[in-house]
Amino acid sequence: AQRVTQPEKLLSVFKGAPVELKCNYSYSGSPELFWYVQYSRQRLQLLLRHISRESIKGFTADLNKGETSFHLKKPFAQEEDSAMYYCALDIRGSARQLTFGSGTQLTVLP
Amino acid sequence: NAGVTQTPKFQVLKTGQSMTLQCAQDMNHEYMSWYRQDPGMGLRLIHYSVGAGITDQGEVPNGYNVSRSTTEDFPLRLLSAAPSQTSVYFCASSELAGVNEQYFGPGTRLTVT
Numbered sequence: 001a002q003r004v005t006q007p008e009k010l011l012s013v014f015k016g017a018p019v020e021l022k023c024n025y026s027y028s029g030s031p032e033l034f035w036y037v038q039y040s041r042q043r044l045q046l047l048l049r050h051i052s053r054e055s056i057k058g059f060t061a062d063l064n065k066g067e068t069s070f071h072l073k074k075p076f077a078q079e080e081d082s083a084m085y086y087c088a089l090d091i092r093g094s095a096r097q098l099t100f101g102s103g104t105q106l107t108v109l110p
Numbered sequence: 111n112a113g114v115t116q117t118p119k120f121q122v123l124k125t126g127q128s129m130t131l132q133c134a135q136d137m138n139h140e141y142m143s144w145y146r147q148d149p150g151m152g153l154r155l156i157h158y159s160v161g162a163g164i165t166d167q168g169e170v171p172n173g174y175n176v177s178r179s180t181t182e183d184f185p186l187r188l189l190s191a192a193p194s195q196t197s198v199y200f201c202a203s204s205e206l207a208g209v210n211e212q213y214f215g216p217g218t219r220l221t222v223t
Contacts, residue, residue: 004152006152043114043217044153097155
C-alpha cells in the first residue's frame with residue numbers, strides 16, 4: 001500500500017531563513033502529490049500540487065521520482081507561514097482519495 | 111457560499127451510544143468524503159461517495175456507516191461508539207472530473223468515554 005512519510009513533527013526556523021519541509025512517499029507508480037496547509041483556527045486547504053508546477057505564497061515543491069520525495073521549500077520564511085503542513089498522495093490520479101502524511105508543525109520565529 | 115459545513119463542532123459520547131455527524135456542501139460537488147485525524151497519524155479516509163446513492167469504503171471504515179441521498183449531504187453514522195473512535199473528523203468535497211482540490215469542512219471533535 002502507498003505511504004507518505006513526513007519525518008519532522010515539529011520544525012522551527014527564524015523569519016527570513018530558508019525552510020524545507022520533507023516528504024517521502026512509497027509507491028511504485030506515478031502518483032499525484034499535494035501539499036495541504038492548516039493555519040491556526042482555519043480549515044485544511046490546498047497549498048500546491050506537483051502537476052501545476054506552481055509557486056504559492058513563495059512555496060515550491062519538486063517531485064523527485066528517483067528519491068521518491070516531494071519536499072516543500074521556501075527561501076525566506078515569514079511568520080504567517082506558521083501552520084501545520086500535510087503532504088498527500090493520490091495514486092488514482094483523481095486528487096480525491098488522498099493518503100496523508102502525519103504532518104509537520106512549522107513555527108516561524110520573529 | 112458556505113462551502114463545506116459540519117455539525118456539531120464538538121461532541122462527547124459514552125461507549126455504546128450512536129450518533130450522526132452531519133456534513134453539507136453548497137458547491138454542487140459530486141465527490142464527498144470523510145476523514146479522521148488522529149495525533150501522529152495524519153488524516154485517514156473512512157468513506158467516500160462519488161454521487162447521490164453511491165458510497166464506498168476508504169482505509170478505515172469499520173464502525174462507521176454513510177449514505178448519500180442528496181448531492182449536498184453526506185452524514186457519517188457511528189453505530190456504537192468506542193473510545194478508539196475518539197478523533198477529529200473532517201468532511202471534504204470536490205468536483206468529480208479531473209484533478210481537483212478537495213475542500214474541507216472545519217471538523218468535528220469527538221470524544222468517546
